Amino acid sequence: MKNTDITAQYRALDDQYYMPAFSRNMAIVRGKGSTVWDGDGKEYIDCVAGIAVCSTGHCHPAVVKAICEQAHELIHCSNLYYVPHQGEMAKKIVEVTGMKKAFFSNSGAEASDGALKLARVRTGKKKFVAFTHGFHGRTIGSLAVTHKPAAREPFEPLGLPTTFVEYGNLDAVKKAVDNDTAAVIVEPIQGEAGVIIPQDSFLEGIREICDRKGALMIVDEVQTGMGRTGKWLALQHAKVQPDIVTLAKGIASGFPMGAFAARDGLEFGKGEHGSTFAGGPVACAAGLATISVLEQILPDVARKGERFKKGLAKYHPRVRGLMIGITVGEKCPEVQAECLKNGVLVNCAADGNLRLVPPLVISDAEIDRAVKVIDGALGKVVL
Structure with a gap:
């Protein structure tokens, strides 16, 4: 089959057999490092990375090797038995988060669900506080604490009483948290909202309010964790210790995996939680290989972010490591399309915010090429 036929084939099958939940018009068929190729063979610098998933790049040799070697040994054995690599991976997650124990899931939404369940069962309380423009997943549980009305309201009632307050507003948090609040769930940087970075004092203030009211603090690091901001966790910039942390996206370089970790004294007892596939042998092998690569590259993430920031300074980007947001407005889709035409993949998050x-x-050379294209697109469409 010619390359030019691939996208058309994908589109035809998708139109006929797949529920139309996504808006898409191109096929990505191959990737290496920070580069991907579409069905026509065109090359792109990927500044989307599966939405912050491909942390070690596409098909990193160490991750591919770990997946293949484990797949030859054992793909699945269920959590009825001790699982190869699961304990090692849990140890690594505990070490990078500063928590006491971990539990694995298959996605960030499942990690959110697990954290919410743990908060309820250990506190005996029923209510949650979350934030406007926050995003924690699309399962019934995680959707209950996700603010976006278009995503949440069609599926109400959702069964978890949740009060949404303005992100960054500690006074609103104080008023919302009461003696029946099980937890406050918060992103240290709001990713789906367009990379909204609060003051460090915001997270510190939430910690103090939770302590006073006896509520738990759940920090959603699904998008911000695993080195994305230049530290293992974004909350580590504020030096806040939460009760529960959720992870996914960059944890296993694209292999489906999530996790949540909790402080000492917070854990599920036997039979209180479970999953057929979570923390399987191949996922944990991929996760361990990913962490090994990230340990080597983490010290350079902040510098790379500064390179993006300097190159796009005229647009006042919001930057924390390699998590970058630029307010564009209603023309954001046009900027995205212009970047696509010129070989760079970018993403429009909520409210007209360009997300990188x-x-x-x-690499530095790839950053410079991407910056040149993005600068050109913004200049052509917006300025």
């Missing part, structure tokens, strides 16, 4: 979350292995 490239692989953490992106």
